[in-house]
Amino acid sequence: MTHHDILSFVRRDGYQPLKLKALARKLQVANAEYREFRDAVKELVGQGRLEYGKNRTVRTPDASGTVVGVFRGIRAGGGFVRPHIKEGGPVADIYISRAAAGDAASGDEVLVKVTKKPNRAGRNPEGKVLEIVERATRQFVGTYFEEAGAAMVRVDGKIFGDPIAVGDPGAKGAKTGDKVVVEMVRFPSAGMPGEAVVIELLGPRGAPGVDTLSIIREFSLPDVFHDDALAEAREQARRFDESDLTGRRDFTGETIATIDPKDARDFDDAIHVHRLDGGRWQLGVHIADVCHFVRPHSPLDREARKRGTSVYLPDRVIPMLPELISNGLASLQEGVNRYTKTVLMEFSADGARLDVDVVPSVIRVTKRLDYETALDSLRHPHKYHGRLAGEVRALLDRMRKLFGVLRQRRAGRGFLELDLPEAKLELDDRGRFKAAHLQEHDESHQIIEEFMLSANEAVAQYLADRDLLFMRRVHGNPDPLKLRAFAEFVRAIGYKITKPQSRFDLQRVLAQSETRPDRYAVHYGLLRSMKRAEYSPEELGHYAIASDCYCHFTSPIRRYPDLLVHRLLDRYWAAAKKGTGASAAGRVPVDENELVALGEHCTFTERRAAQAESELIKLKVLTYLADKIGMEMKAVITSVEDFGLFAQSVDYVVDGMIHVSTLTDDHYRYDPATHSLEGRRSGRAYRLGDTITVRVARVDVDRRQLDFQIARRR
Secondary structure: OOHHHHHHHHHOOOOOOEEHHHHHHHOOOOHHHHHHHHHHHHHHHHOOOOEEOHHHEEEOOOOOOEEEEEEEEOOOOOEEEEEOOOOOOOOOOEEEOOOOOOOOOOOOEEEEEEEEOOOOOOOOOEEEEEEEEEOOOOEEEEEEEEEOOEEEEEEOOOOOOOOEEOOOOOHHHOOOOEEEEEEEEEOOEOOEOOEEEEEEEEEEOOOOOHHHHHHHHHOOOOOOOOHHHHHHHHHHHHHOOOOOOOOOEEOOOOOOEEEEOOOOOOOOEEEEEEEOHHHOEEEEEEEEOHHHOOOOOOHHHHHHHHHOEOEEEOOEEEOOOOHHHHHHHOOOOEOOEEEEEEEEEEEOOOOOEEEEEEEEEEEEEOEEEEHHHHHHHHHOHHHHEOOEOHHHHHHHHHHHHHHHHHHHHHHHOOOOOOOOOOEEEEEOOOOOEEEEEEOOOOHHHHHHHHHHHHHHHHHHHHHHHOOOOOOEEEEOOOOHHHHHHHHHHHHHOOOOOOOOOOHHHHHHHHHHHOOOOOHHHHHHHHHHHOOOOEEEOOOOOEOOOOEOOOOOOOOOOOEHHHHHHHHHHHHHHHHHHHOOOOOOHHHOOOOHHHHHHHHHHHHHHHHHHHHHHHHHHHHHHHHHHOOOOOOEEEEEEEEEEOOEEEEEEOOOOOEEEEEHHHOOOOOEEEEOOOOEEEEOOOOOEEEOOOEEEEEEEEEEOOOOEEEEEEEEOO
């Protein structure tokens, strides 16, 4: 009789608490097995997963005082659980001691019993892990070594404080210093060490490509396409006839441009703009018709669905679709016919959207431009006479003018644009870090961003007007308490804000910060006050872009939710053509439960991809800094806690910690209202967003930990 069997029976609907022997009879426990059964129940009670009620009946614990959340371990053992926030539920992280953590590992979803409420001094509530609801993973990446004849692996990051035993030395041919993938047999707990087996040898630590492969395995990123998907891609290429325009509106005579990064390989959006009579505008956004090649339930669809998104790592791209599709058949390359879905939007002279049509189409891109060339042409048009065709220069000029109109109107709706540094690494031919620079978000980027926002919003409204259930991109309203805390923070550093719940007050604060040295502090502070965007069929709107109805439509080559929206359009158009009298929307059944589950999956894969990219950037930079202890650099404070500061290097775009114990010139106290550490004697303060000079004090590549010290006092 397993723990699972006992728990399943006691937790089922309609269970009435039973005494131990009665419960054993219900479970058909043999007399010879009763002692083992009794011990199992006793152990479950000791773990807090069951409890004894009146007359020693066995029941599930009182649900009050329990919470489900994600466990994050700390180096000393134990950790904190961040609850999934419910109305009226606890919000503060719950401290879990090492003895109370059981065998929970960082990232696991756990059920916690709150054992001690927070006190007035602001200490966290305390709790005990009752159950692992869902493991984050059972596979981990680490560094292999041998000690006293035993084979061990030190798992990367801060998930486990101690090395994990992995059985016989030399398994899979591993040698000391090799990076390996292990699968956990037993997770470590306070009274029992962990145990795992080596399932893959990645290569020597520090060898070219091993760092990237380690991150791919750590985050379980699918990086190989199955043979049947590759075969289907080849078959699609064989069958594709670019001259077949059946059922598609022909835009091949339009002047159409793509604007992308210089190193882009897949192009999924293209633009045309016309000025109409009466000052009106027509914007055409043409998006690669990926679902022409990726049919539902096909091998290609299975692979795309599993990935959810393309992953952009510093030294490689893991595409959502095979390159024959993503860089070939579907990519909007210059001078060739490509299948698209086109959003035709008509705007008034002041940017009000007057009409929308969405049609299957075919285009031929007139000119492929990169952001740098487009921006330079807009700033210095005389330089491009003879270098760019007149029709392309005229298109760029119309794009710029329409962008100004649309952006001004969006700002009038309360659009909140955060300006936060985004890094791009330069690597040598062995994949090692050379330099980093912040990516520009200049006018050429903003033009394309605005047109994509407009197209996404127009398609979402097109679907909503037809009563179709679809995958939305949603961004819920911020918690009013967090907005009030943000207002207190910006007031403390000299900004005026009376209504933090007002988008326009927030806009004014962002605008006022543009020329101030605490600009990043303000933008970071507002970011921390907002929720994270996600995918869902719920009608929640998108707070940051001030839209009540929004979806992702413009990147189906690299995002599965966009592909779902394209596929829904095809189904709707097919139903509309049948014209049987009932509404076309009524003939397009959508499984809401499946859409909810897909939204959760795509949100997870999106966040996983972003975290993998961030971790690999950090890993490459830390490897570079490992032998540069004492190096000084400029850094921006990105977080302030009672135990110290986190600061991001300006030149190397990586975060390091400055522990409060290293600030020896004064006794610093933490002020949560101003996000600062302030010296009691000197009054010197270190505040979110401040620029400081730091020196590299300690680098731990395997744990991905960087410690700074303040180098120069201000």
